[in-house]
Amino acid sequence: MKIGIVGAGIGGLTAAIMLRAQGHDISIYEKQDTISEVGAGIGIGDNVIQMLGEHDLAKGIKNAGQVLTAMRIFDE
Structure with missing residues (x-):
């Protein structure tokens, strides 16, 4: 099947990898027209890492990222 994905963000690229793996x-x-860093972190929950691991995508994320050990949330 031919599939078009609009947007090359994390969701679009992940969908492309998984759909291509299905043929x-x-x-x-x-x-x-250029690739650039936004400067923001991306939080990925354990359930998502587990799902990505089922598609051999978690290792690269774990190697490139950092485990969040603490977080503070301010509302003002």
Whole structure:
């Protein structure tokens, strides 16, 4: 099946990897012409890491990322 994915963010790229692994023909459409860092962290829960591990994607994330050991939330 041919599938078009709009947006090359974390969701679009993850969907593309998983759909391609299932044998689909994937095209990704992204409006930005360059790749750049936004400067924000991305929190990924244990349940998501487990699911990504089932598709051999967790190892790269664990190697590139850091485990969050503490967090403070301020409302003002």
